[in-house]
Amino acid sequence: MCSADFSRSDCNDCLIDASSSAGGLAKRCPGSATVVAIFDQCMLRYSNDNFFGAAETGIIYTWTNGNVSMKSTYGNNLKQGLGYLSEQAASSPQRFAASASAPYALVQCTWDLPSDKCKKCIDTLSANMSEVGIKGERKSYSCRVRYSNSSFSVVPLVVPPPTKRTTSQQPVDEAAGPSSSSPWARNSPPGSTASSSNIGAVVGSVAGAVIVIAGLVVAYRCVMQRRRSPSSYHLMHKPEVRPIVNVPRQFKLSELKKATKNYSEKLGSGAFGEVFKGELKQSGGDLVVVAVKRILQVDEKARNEYMTEIKTISELRHQNLVLLKGWCHEDGELLLVYEYMANGSLSAHLHRPTTPVQPSWMPLEWEKRCKIIDGIASGLVYLHYGSEKGIIHRDIKPANILLDGSFTAKLGDFGLVRQVNHEGTSHTMTVGGSLCYLDPDYMTSNRASKKSDVYSFGVVLLEILCGEKPNLIGETNTLIKKVRELHDSNQILQAADNALRNVENETMKRMLWVGLLCVHPDHRHRPDSTKVLSFLRDNISSVPRPPHVIAATGVRPTEVHAPREFTYDELSIATSNFSDNIGSGTYGQVYKGTLEESGDLIAVKKITRHERAIDEYITEVRTISRLRHRNLVHLRGWCNENGELLLVYEYMAKGSLRAHLHHPDNQQSWEPLDWKIRYKIITGVASGLHYLHTGSAQGIIHRDVKPANVLLDEGFNAKLADFGLVRQVNHEGTSRTMSIGGTPCYLDPDYKDSQRASKKSDVYSFGVVMLEILCGEKPKLVGGVNSLVKKVRGLHDRNKILEAADSTVLHNDNKELMRRLLVVGLLCVQEDRHDRPTSTVLTTYLTGNVQVPEPPRGVQSGQSIVRQNSATIYSNASSNPLPPLDPIREN
Incomplete structure (x- = not known):
């Protein structure tokens, strides 16, 4: 069968490569009498048994993008449309039908199916969908369904030659199409080429050949010349499709049951399933010991990871990668x-068992640890650079490092691997892996790279050297924190495992340094795997001292909702036709809603059309959809239908900060925020700003930090919102010329005068917000001067800065911290942006145990105030820096 959404030449190439090329099915499946291969462009099968006219739906491959309930408006429309199309395909001699309007879809059967069985096959694929994506595809060996909320093209039809029909098939006029009364009626005549906006019901084949039997495969090999390499096509991730393999082979289920004595000797177990020891008879009659992994929970994700592992590891050969001997799906x-690994996984050797099951357990000697570390690094280099495309493992941890009889380390478990290019760029992927070993940068951005594996290796390296398990407490990796703190206090050797004796101090110190370099929170500062291996093997004395690191503050979400496109009908239903207005602003209205499929509360922003609306809408979607941090509002999706621009966010129960700072005239029940909540909000906004400035490949300037754009959830956790004015900049701290954007009272005067925005512009805006929170007073512009900044600065000049604090929250027990924060606010709003702290330094002032310098004080000079140079103030003995203060700690 040729796929209707590929050209005839693509299908022709697919059939040729699958049949007659050097890598064709006869080579891929040597000695097999029955083979079915499903590619994107074509499906090909042959067998000794007659399979004509039989609808096979036992195995279904599914691919989706997004997540939509079949009970939603989109799902209902799709379900009704697929039912209509299945009838049209069944009555068509081409066994094919496609829609002409949204939701766009095509359905297709192999031509050997009689009408009733074609309909049944398509209906089975459609009925088994409990949820769908915005677009997706489902395939069995006999039929397929593809759908999308946007149009796609199909190719011209070649009518098949007459075939022997069953009694259930009736000749149908090939020009007859769907009824014009249907919303999915076909608009283009048979034989026409479908456009991107109007899908015609047309399908191609190669010379009418759909089912290719074994004899025809040989004929293709003899007379056809290959046009593309087999790598131009990929097998769909179905267990029944044989991957391209060299040594590994397919086993029979009975063979493996006998080898493992019906799974009697368990070697280990995990989330994926269980591993059993077995003995297989080789061709010469000798027995070889093997390990058989039996996947217990067989679902679509398990099948995908299963096929990924087979395809990946069967094409790799390295002494530090576990050897795959074969597979079975029956x-x-x-x-x-x-291959059997006599010493099991590394995790079993790193830590003393808590039960007396292994009384003979002994800690690993230094020589074995060094050999294991070298083996892991060597295997990682091969994965990253030893194949045509680099491979990211994505789940490096002790449980996936296996040890043979001589303690040679071999990487295993390749179900999460992904291929990438060799340019070092990162790639968006769903988050996979084990939390304690997972790169925080990957967790927050969903962008994995080779440096993500380097981070995981670094955690494992520290675990091997220290003999201590890593744990997560909140967002902090306990092992990394411990080693980093000991390093900062020049006591890093205290982190080494006490069981290690007679190890040269300098060697141990440098190897611990390698671990710290690998786990640097900024992936750009980590060495690549080749450099790591070079350090460990040849140049341990050249390992540089790791820099001092301020712990990253990104969030590790337990559940990730990837932004998606919503339909207007979905959002209309969710918001009860936009009836519950929860806010408004310059650019539109915000409505509360509930998603039908999940019950999640959402906030839907309906943007008022204006000259810059579309640009800001696109900017916000592009920017926030690739950011992930606990102090940034989470974008759930967007909609651009019916002339409307809508953005869908997580619902923030406490609304904006602006509503809580000042007593409204119409609310008698309003209460001022208490001290702890104010401090929590300040540190939260600073954390979000720090992530924007430093947490992505390019820094991001918000340009509109103000209380109305700080949203609060049920627990008063602050989240920055409204990203329509953001701009990307480099990390060198240089400013960029930009049109003025933002709110005057919070706008950096330096940016306003020069039109050159920088990260320090955001720091200024944050400083104004911070002073507003601490003082309980709105900023105003009076003659171009910010009244709030002027007031606090004047009180500071007279050593009376605490008089600026909101009297409702200023108490004896928080005076020192209040003074510290007011001073930090003044540092942020200094007139010269070069004198302001960076967001990184700002977070340490707010939450760290560090000294805060005094801002320069004003000196009377004639009729004006001249502010002393900050360097003079810092060197003046009468103006000592503030002492470090402990931040408020939550219970």
Whole structure:
């Protein structure tokens, strides 16, 4: 069968490569009498048994993008449309039908199916969908369904030659199309080429050949010349499709049951399933010990990871990668057969068991640890640079490092691997891996790279050297924190495992340094895997001292909702036709809603059309959809339909900060925020700003930090919102010329005068917000001067800065911290942006145990105030820096 959404030449190439090329099915499946191969462009099968006219739906491959309930408006429309199309395909001699309006879809059967079985096959694929994506595809060996909320093209039809029909098939006029009364009626005549906006019901094949039997495969090999390499096409991730393999082979289920004595000797277990020891008879009659991984929970994700592991590891060969001997998928079972690793996983050797099951357990000697570290690093280099495309493992941890009889380390478990290019760029991927070993940068951005593996290796390296398990407490990796703090206090050797004796101090110190370099929170400062291996093997004495690091503050979400496109109908239903207005602003209204499929509360921003609306809408979607931090509002999706621009956010129960700072005239029940909540909000906004400035490949300037753009959830956690004015900049701290954007009272005067925005412009705006929170007073512009900044600065000049604090929250027990924060606010709003702290330094002033310098004081000079140079103030003995203060700690 040729896929209707690929050209005839693509299908022709697919059939040729699958049949007659050097890497064709006869080579991929040597000696197999029955083979089915599903590619994107074509499906090909042959067998000794007659399969004509049989609808096979036992195995279904599914691919989706997004997550929509079949009960939603989109799902209902799709379900009704697919039912209509299945009838049209069944009555068509082409066994094909497609829609002409949204939701766009095509359905297709192999031509050997009689009408009733074609309909049944398509209906089975459609009925088994409990949820769909905005777009997706489902395939079985006999039919397929593709759908999308945007149009796609199909190719011209070649009518098949007459075939022997069953009694259930009736000749149908090939020009007859769907009824014009249907919303999915076909608009283009048969034989026409479908455009991107109007899909015609047309399908191509190669010379009418849909089902290719074994003899025809040989004929293709003899007479056809290959046009593309087999790598131009990829097998769909279905267990029944044989991957391209060299040594590994397919086993029979009975063979593996006998080898493992019906799974009697368990070697280990995990989230994926269980591993059993077995003995297989080789061709010469000798027995070889193997490890058989039996996947217990067989679902679509398990099948995808199963096929990924087979395809990936069968194409790799390295002494530090576990060897795959074969696989088996029979009777609903998924099994993988590996070489037997006599010493099991590294995790079993790193820490003393808590139960007396292993009384003979001994800590690993130094020589074995060094050998294991070298092996892991060597395997990682091969994955990253040893194949045509680099491979990211994404789940490096002790449980996935296996040890043979001589303690040679081999990387295993390749179900999460991904191929990438060799340019070092990162790639957006769903987050996968084990939390304690997972790169925080990958967690917050969903962008994995080779440096993500380097981070995981760094955690494992520290665990091997220190003999201590890593744990997560909140967002902090305890092992990294411990080693980093000991390093900062020049006591890093105290982190080493006490069980290690007679290890040269300098060697141990440098190896611990390698670990700290690998786990640097900024992936750009980590060495690549080749540099790591070079350090460990040849140049341990050249390892540089790791820099002092301020702990990253990104969030590790337990559940990730990737932004998606909503339909207008979905949002209309969710918001009860936009009836519950919870806020308004310059650019539109915000409505409360509830998502039908999940029950999640959302806030839907309906943007008022204006000259810059579309640009800001696109900027916000592009920017916030690739950011992830606990102090940034989470974008759930967007909609651009019916002339409307809508943005869908997580619902923030406490609304904006602006509503809580000042007593409204119409609310008698209003209460001022208490001290702890104010401090929590200040540190939260600073954390979000720090992530914007430093947490992505390019720094991001918000340009409109103000109380109305700080939203509060149920627990008064602050989240920055409204990203329509953001701009990307480099990390060198230089300013950029930009049109003026923002709110005057919070706008950096330096940016306003020069039109050159920088990260320090955001720091200024934050400083004004901070002073407003601390003082309980709105800023105003009086003659171009910010009244609030002027007031606090004047009181500071007279050593009376605490008089600026809001009297409702100023108490004896918080006076020192209040003074500290007011001073930090003044540092942020200094007139010369070069004198302001960076957001990184700002976070340490707010939450760290560090000294805060005094801002320069004003000196009377004639009729004006001249502010002393900050360097003079810092060197003046009468103006000592503030002492470090402990931040408020939550229970």
